Amino acid sequence: MLRRHILKRIAGAGAGLALAALPGLSAPALAQETVKIGLVLPMTGASASTGRQIEAAARLYMSQNGNKVAGKTIELIVKDDTGAADQTKRLATELIVNDKVAVIAGFGLTPLALAVGPVATQAKVPAVIMAAGTSMIVERSPFFVRTSFTLPQNTTPMAEWSAKNGIKKVVTLVSDYGPGLDAEKAFKAKFEADGGEVLAQLRAPLMNPEFAAFLQRAKDLKPDALFLFVPSGQGASLMKQVNERELAKAGIKIIGTGDVTDDDQINGMGDALIGMITSHNYSAAHDSPENKAFVAAFLKANNNMRPNFMAVGGYDGMHLIYKALEKTSGATDGAKLVEAMKGMAWTSPRGPMSIDPQTRDVVQNVYIREVKKVDGQLWNVEFATIANVKDNTHPTK
Amino acid sequence: MTDQTISTKPSPEAIAARSVLLGRARWGWPEIAFWAIAVALYFLMPTKLMLLSEIAILGLLALSIDLVLGFAGIVTLGQGAFFGIGAYTAGLLARYGMGEAPWSDPLLGLLISGGVAAALGFVTSFLVLRGSDLTRLMVTLGVALIVEELVNQMKWLTGGSDGLQGVMPSAVMGVWEFDLYGKTAYVYSLTVLFVLFVIARRIVKSPFGLSLLAIKGNPLRTRAIGMPVNGRLVLIYTIAAFYAGVAGGLVAQTTQFASPDYVAFHRSADALLMLVFGGAGHLYGGLIGSVIFRVMQDVLGNITPQYWQFWLGMMLVLLVLFIRGGIIGLLMKMRGRIMRNRGPSA
Numbered sequence: 126m127l128r129r130h131i132l133k134r135i136a137g138a139g140a141g142l143a144l145a146a147l148p149g150l151s152a153p154a155l156a157q158e159t160v161k162i163g164l165v166l167p168m169t170g171a172s173a174s175t176g177r178q179i180e181a182a183a184r185l186y187m188s189q190n191g192n193k194v195a196g197k198t199i200e201l202i203v204k205d206d207t208g209a210a211d212q213t214k215r216l217a218t219e220l221i222v223n224d225k226v227a228v229i230a231g232f233g234l235t236p237l238a239l240a241v242g243p244v245a246t247q248a249k250v251p252a253v254i255m256a257a258g259t260s261m262i263v264e265r266s267p268f269f270v271r272t273s274f275t276l277p278q279n280t281t282p283m284a285e286w287s288a289k290n291g292i293k294k295v296v297t298l299v300s301d302y303g304p305g306l307d308a309e310k311a312f313k314a315k316f317e318a319d320g321g322e323v324l325a326q327l328r329a330p331l332m333n334p335e336f337a338a339f340l341q342r343a344k345d346l347k348p349d350a351l352f353l354f355v356p357s358g359q360g361a362s363l364m365k366q367v368n369e370r371e372l373a374k375a376g377i378k379i380i381g382t383g384d385v386t387d388d389d390q391i392n393g394m395g396d397a398l399i400g401m402i403t404s405h406n407y408s409a410a411h412d413s414p415e416n417k418a419f420v421a422a423f424l425k426a427n428n429n430m431r432p433n434f435m436a437v438g439g440y441d442g443m444h445l446i447y448k449a450l451e452k453t454s455g456a457t458d459g460a461k462l463v464e465a466m467k468g469m470a471w472t473s474p475r476g477p478m479s480i481d482p483q484t485r486d487v488v489q490n491v492y493i494r495e496v497k498k499v500d501g502q503l504w505n506v507e508f509a510t511i512a513n514v515k516d517n518t519h520p521t522k
Numbered sequence: 523m524t525d526q527t528i529s530t531k532p533s534p535e536a537i538a539a540r541s542v543l544l545g546r547a548r549w550g551w552p553e554i555a556f557w558a559i560a561v562a563l564y565f566l567m568p569t570k571l572m573l574l575s576e577i578a579i580l581g582l583l584a585l586s587i588d589l590v591l592g593f594a595g596i597v598t599l600g601q602g603a604f605f606g607i608g609a610y611t612a613g614l615l616a617r618y619g620m621g622e623a624p625w626s627d628p629l630l631g632l633l634i635s636g637g638v639a640a641a642l643g644f645v646t647s648f649l650v651l652r653g654s655d656l657t658r659l660m661v662t663l664g665v666a667l668i669v670e671e672l673v674n675q676m677k678w679l680t681g682g683s684d685g686l687q688g689v690m691p692s693a694v695m696g697v698w699e700f701d702l703y704g705k706t707a708y709v710y711s712l713t714v715l716f717v718l719f720v721i722a723r724r725i726v727k728s729p730f731g732l733s734l735l736a737i738k739g740n741p742l743r744t745r746a747i748g749m750p751v752n753g754r755l756v757l758i759y760t761i762a763a764f765y766a767g768v769a770g771g772l773v774a775q776t777t778q779f780a781s782p783d784y785v786a787f788h789r790s791a792d793a794l795l796m797l798v799f800g801g802a803g804h805l806y807g808g809l810i811g812s813v814i815f816r817v818m819q820d821v822l823g824n825i826t827p828q829y830w831q832f833w834l835g836m837m838l839v840l841l842v843l844f845i846r847g848g849i850i851g852l853l854m855k856m857r858g859r860i861m862r863n864r865g866p867s868a
Contacts, residue, residue: 168827177828205827210685210781211773215572222703223569236685240779247702259684301674302683330674331683332786 160197160227160457162446163220165213165241167233168205171332174358174389175233176205179255179439181427183230186443189422194447195455202226208233210240217241221248227457228253228446231439234356235259235303242266249459251449251466255442256357256435259303260518263486268459270466270485272445272478273438274406275516276307276354279382281315282491282511283352283404287380288319292350295321295380296343298336299354301328308354308382311518324348334359336366344375353381357435360385361394368397383408383505386496388433391503398503401496406489407434407475408505419474434475441473445480477513484519547727552853556806560712564705571704577816578711579772583789584797584808585715585722586765591794592803593726594758595738597655599790600646600662603669604763606785607642608635608770610673610680613780616691626692628775632714635771636764642669643763647756663787670785685781689774700776707776714772715809718765723805725761734758799841801848810849 164183166176180203192199202224206213213232220226221244229245230253232238238257242265245252254262254271258279263269287295297312299305305328313323324346327339334355343351351372355363364386367379383405386398409420409431419440423432432440445466450457452465463485470479478489491514494505563574583605590596612631619626642665649661673680680686693699698706725731736744737751745751774780783789792815793808800811818837822830845852 166827169831173828180827203827205823205830209783211576211777211779211783214777214779215576218572218702218704219569236683236781239684239687240777240781243778244702265687330671332674332782 158198159200160194160450160455161200161202161220161224162443163217163224163226163229164201164203164231165206165216165220165229165237166203166231167208167237168203170208172208172233172356172358175256175435176231177430178389178433178435179231179233179442181430182423182432182436182439183443185423185426186440186447188426190447194450195453197450197455199447199450206233206237208237210236213237214240214244217252218244218248221250226250227450227459228462230442230446231255232257233435235262238262238269239265242269245269251446251459251462253442253446255438257304258307260307260486260516261303263484264519267485268463270445270463270480271487272442272480274434274487274489275518276304276382277311277518278487278489278514278516279384279405279491280308280311280354281517282493282514283380283382283402284312284315284321285319285511286402286404286493286509287350287352288316288321292378292380293321294324294348295350295352296325296327296346296348297323297352297354298327298329298339298343300331300334300356300359302331304356305331305354307518312352329355331356334362336363337370340366340370340372344370344372344377347375348377350378350380353379353385355385357384357387357389357433360387361390364394364398368395373397378402383434383494386494386505388431388505389435391496391505392431394503396498396503398496399498402493403496403505404491404493405434405505406487406491407437408492408494408507409433410494410499410504410506411475411492412507413472413474413476415472416474432474437473437475441471441475441478444471444473445469476510479513481515484516486516486519488513488515490514543727543729543732547724553806556809557716560716564708564712568703568705571708573704573816573820575704575707575711575776576773577812578708578715579769579776580793580796580812580816581809582711582715582718582769582772583766583793584800584812585719585805586762586769587793587797588802588805588808589722589726589762589765590759591797592805592807593731593738594734594755596650596755596759597659598650598662599659599787599794600664600666601762601766601793602785602787602790603662603666604639604643604766605770605773605789605793606666606669606673606780606782608639608767609774609780609784610686610770611635611638611767612691612771613686613689613774614679616689616775616778617686619692626690627696628691628694628710631691631775632768632771635774636768639767639770640760640764643767644756644760647759647763650759651752651755663790666785666787666790670782670787673782673785680780680782683782685779685783686774687779689778689780691775691778700778704776711772711776714768718768719805719809722765725758726805730754730757795838799838799848801850804850807848807850814849 168176204216228251233256235257245268246266260275299309380402383403388409449462449465453461467482476490491511492507493509494507497506612635615631616626646665700706796811796815797808800807822833
């Protein structure tokens with residue numbers, strides 16, 4: 126108690142000092158009319174594609190829906206955290222303390238999101254996760270809300286489909302960090318429950334991965350299928366090595382989550398990919414009027430860059446923030462905003478989705494897709510839908 | 523004999539040497555101004571304290587590289603290893619100390635962080651003694667890579683790629699809690715930087731520091747006049763590792779977080795860049811370099827979050843091309859010119 130009291134006093138003194146130093150910005154009329162949203166993303170470094178996609182999608186949403194919500198002007202501030210967690214934390218803190226943002230959002234990787242958790246909790250500011258996919262992130266702060274996906278959510282349907290379609294033995298190969306381990310665990314649990322067998326669980330390092338040795342090992346084990354997960358951006362280098370090792374010729378089916386056949390990169394991965402089966406929450410080839418409009422607008426605004434699942438996470442994140450502000454009539458109290466976000470449901474370019482009121486995690490359809498060539502380009506073409514999938518690994522209260 | 527009477531009194535040479543050493547050790551007004559500005563920034567930029575604290579910590583890391591590179595001439599790309607070890611040591615202490623003194627006490631944490639890093643520095647210094655610059659570059663880089671992979675693999679202890687969560691250091695001296703605004707963080711980091719800087723200053727202005735410069739100039743000749751070259755290099759390398767470890771401890775405590783990124787190659791490379799940028803061999807080079815590097819990154823990053831690296835790189839190339847010896851070199855040259863214009867009387 127005493128500690129919290131001291132903290133509050135320090136915080137109060139700090140805010141006072143900050144206001145005193147910036148009289149021009151502290152005019153109350155201005156502060157009430159503008160609602161700032163801070164986007165912290167990796168815009169440079171290994172995960173730069175994630176940041177680019179999300180920023181583009183957020184700006185697209187704002188250009189389509191205007192910058193006025195409930196009579197307030199929305200202002201977007203984008204910061205580059207270079208994919209380093211200490212930078213994410215500092216920038217999120219500065220956005221909250223200096224820029225007085227009502228919501229922080231973005232967070233390209235699990236460690237980056239985790240670093241922000243204590244800040245969001247302490248400052249009582251909603252943090253919308255637009256990318257990171259480890260299941261437990263939302264448990265780390267009551268102010269986390271997710272619009273991306275979780276790995277168990279996307280992986281379990283893949284395991285189910287595999288077991289039903291004549292695959293008996295699988296080797297899994299994942300990136301060795303939170304989401305990868307989530308995917309590995311979820312796949313094994315479901316696949317073995319359905320009567321399959323996981324021969325080996327291989328883990329490649331997250332940074333500067335070299336997959337050759339792992340792929341050779343997988344090939345030697347002669348499974349029916351090889352299950353793959355790598356984060357957005359690493360799919361191309363992984364698939365290049367998969368093709369070089371000629372696993373398909375050895376009779377090994379390549380399956381995985383849609384992170385591997387990332388829409389942003391799929392065209393550069395080559396025709397060897399055709400026929401690969403993945404499960405995911407979003408494909409740019411999703412057949413709905415909402416998605417067609419979204420993809421067309423996104424391509425046009427971004428020099429023909431195809432939106433991927435990161436983009437749709439950013440797009441829906443902005444939608445969630447807009448709708449929550451509408452619901453609170455523009456009030457920016459953090460707890461109220463989170464309350465407004467809980468249970469929110471809408472039709473996204475990815476299909477129907479909602480925010481689970483208990484876990485603040487995303488509930489959405491997961492699709493089984495096959496890589497096909499349509500009009501000279503590679504796409505993830507959906508052929509089966511598992512409706513309203515929840516991440517069932519959260520502890521029940 | 524006259525010899526004996528002289529030996530009881532200091533010889534004129536010794537007096538001269540002593541006055542040279544003392545003269546070197548005197549604080550000039552630019553130095554006082556530098557630290558006064560650092561203190562004033564606390565009041566002038568209350569919204570940027572987290573960034574300032576980060577700069578102070580990076581400055582300490584660059585200072586540690588300056589000790590080995592600028593004074594002893596050891597080229598290193600591995601200072602990140604000690605930085606990372608320090609960060610994880612302090613982080614783990616704060617985490618498992620559970621907010622209970624003494625284990626989560628920040629100052630004790632810093633001492634232990636520095637100590638663990640110094641131990642690693644001492645052990646690996648014998649590898650660094652072997653070979654030329656290129657070999658040293660590879661050896662220091664190799665040590666850093668090993669530490670990075672250990673941190674990544676020891677998931678049960680370090681949290682692996684997800685980073686170390688739940689780092690909660692106690693209040694500094696039991697009074698000042700770490701706050702969101704970075705007030706405690708900046709004062710704390712700056713104080714630690716200042717204390718360690720004064721010690722480093724003392725070290726390099728001492729006869730020991732001069733002997734390092736001699737080794738840097740010509741190790742063979744230094745050995746020939748009877749200087750224990752290897753012993754001196756081991757000592758300064760260990761001290762520098764201690765400094766980097768303390769810097770790592772500071773970063774873990776002030777950000778309440780540690781990740782494998784702290785050990786990564788680009789940390790060492792960035793710090794080396796800051797030092798070269800500011801000017802190696804002057805102690806202040808690393809500090810000034812880290813200020814300019816980070817401020818440019820912050821300013822450029824706000825203007826263009828996507829392309830700031832391009833502009834930063836451009837400026838670095840231009841500065842290195844046109845200003846030899848970094849910022850400090852430039853300042854000294856300007857000072858020299860002013861002195862000459864004033865004439866010999868000044």
